[in-house]
Amino acid sequence: LSIEVHPILGVGAVSPGDDVASVLLPGLESLEPTDGDVIVVTHKIVSKAEGAMREVVGDEEEFKRLLVEAEAAAVIRRRGDLVIAETRHGFICANAGVDRSNASPGTMILLPDDPDRSAHRIRRRLERAFDCRLVVIISDTFGRPWRHGLTDIAIGLSGMAAILDLRGTTDWMGHELEVTEVAVADELTGAADLVMGKASGIPAALIRGYAAPPGEGRARDLVRPPGEDLFR
């Protein structure tokens, strides 16, 4: 009934063309992955491995502004330098996912092209390496309306349903639950962030003991359809 969250240590620098599963292997081996383990990987190393980066040309601030506009499918809000944009994946976040933290000097990191597909590929390789069923989540750090501070959420997913669907179940008093769809993939991702740490350079974590809802979910299932959304 308890769960454990372990940092995956020993992951070195990642370059374009690297295989993300391979760079995780040394750190994972000491954790002895087993059926049902959830592996959360920051998108930063996935983007680097996939070459989803841009070399800065000219003035860095101006370059970043142009890159954000290029990456944005739609601008949702703008205030001063802050741009809240919808990405082509449907995610809504600051700067359309363009980020300098943990980027190589003179580069900026973008979101992976298809983070669900990236997660699936990493999962298949790790499942082969360790001969067990795994879940892989790719994370990013997003702000929230109304709430101060940022949290890590799932932008890519393979091996579980993104949502724990309790519709039709009852509470322990026999009432039908009002809270019925729990974004457990995001809760797992936030839990992983507690051991990863943005300053420490630990880019991945393993969560053990959580019985993930079965299914072939995608992080895109976590995007609320615009027609249902009251805050665009």
Place this chain on the structure above:
Amino acid sequence: LSIEVHPILGVGAVSPGDDVASVLLPGLESLEPTDGDVIVVTHKIVSKAEGAMREVVGDEEEFKRLLVEAEAAAVIRRRGDLVIAETRHGFICANAGVDRSNASPGTMILLPDDPDRSAHRIRRRLERAFDCRLVVIISDTFGRPWRHGLTDIAIGLSGMAAILDLRGTTDWMGHELEVTEVAVADELTGAADLVMGKASGIPAALIRGYAAPPGEGRARDLVRPPGEDLFR
């Protein structure tokens, strides 16, 4: 470096006037609380203990509608039966926190009057009982704009800073971090939800091994000031 998340078992039904710390004691004893443990408690049992409930009078749906209006400091959005409201605490959530799940028959549960104060009281009692420094978080389940599904977040807090403030720190490449204020209290609360479960009636969890940012924070620190908020 790793953390553990344990459900707190054996918590029975809670009635007005009960002491929340006392009902947690039997389940906590077997976990042997130690310095730095984080205890997350669903607000449902705190509200019940504090009498933050209303007996339904007349038609249940109509009563709920009136109660939501009474609990709302401001209505942010409305669509059909769905009301997104700001509570007097500053939280923005569906139905101003009025909920029937896990309520006693014929009653509805409200948010605690001052969840930070409730957290502080529970913490003081548990610290005395176990002679160690603890963190206490009171949780509720909120929806998010843009993202499908709900997650548990902190609505009351005592014994830590709500936000991990990384402003001025650098990433492992030496860049100043762009993501600087992490809402770790919310990430802890979501992690706890993974072992609590809304259908199972487990109302509390203990997180061990997390070095919480020191400070006397409050969950109200997690409310984004309206003037900074682009989505009201």
